Amino acid sequence: MRWTSGRADCVYYFANLANGATLDLHHRLGFTELTRAFSFPGDPLRPGTGVLLRADLTTGQ
Structure with a gap:
């Protein structure tokens, strides 16, 4: 995240x-849930089984 910031x-x-373990970790890193209705080319997850998260890097997260 530092490199990306x-x-x-x-x-x-x-x-x-x-x-749940990775979702908990990412929440602690400052990620918030955006949606559970998304698709990504080549995404191995079945529809309705994934969650998309985002972390704002401008606030020092």
């Missing part, structure tokens, strides 16, 4: 809803 204002992450 010098190049962008935010960073995105997506994960399986069933992976």
Whole structure:
């Protein structure tokens, strides 16, 4: 995230809803949930099983 903060204002992450450990970790890192209705080319998750998160890097997160 430090490397990205010098190049962008935010960073995105997506994960399986069933992976509570990674979702908890990313929430602690400053990520907030954007949507559960998204698609990404080549995304291995079935529709309705993923969550898209975003962290704002301009606030020092």
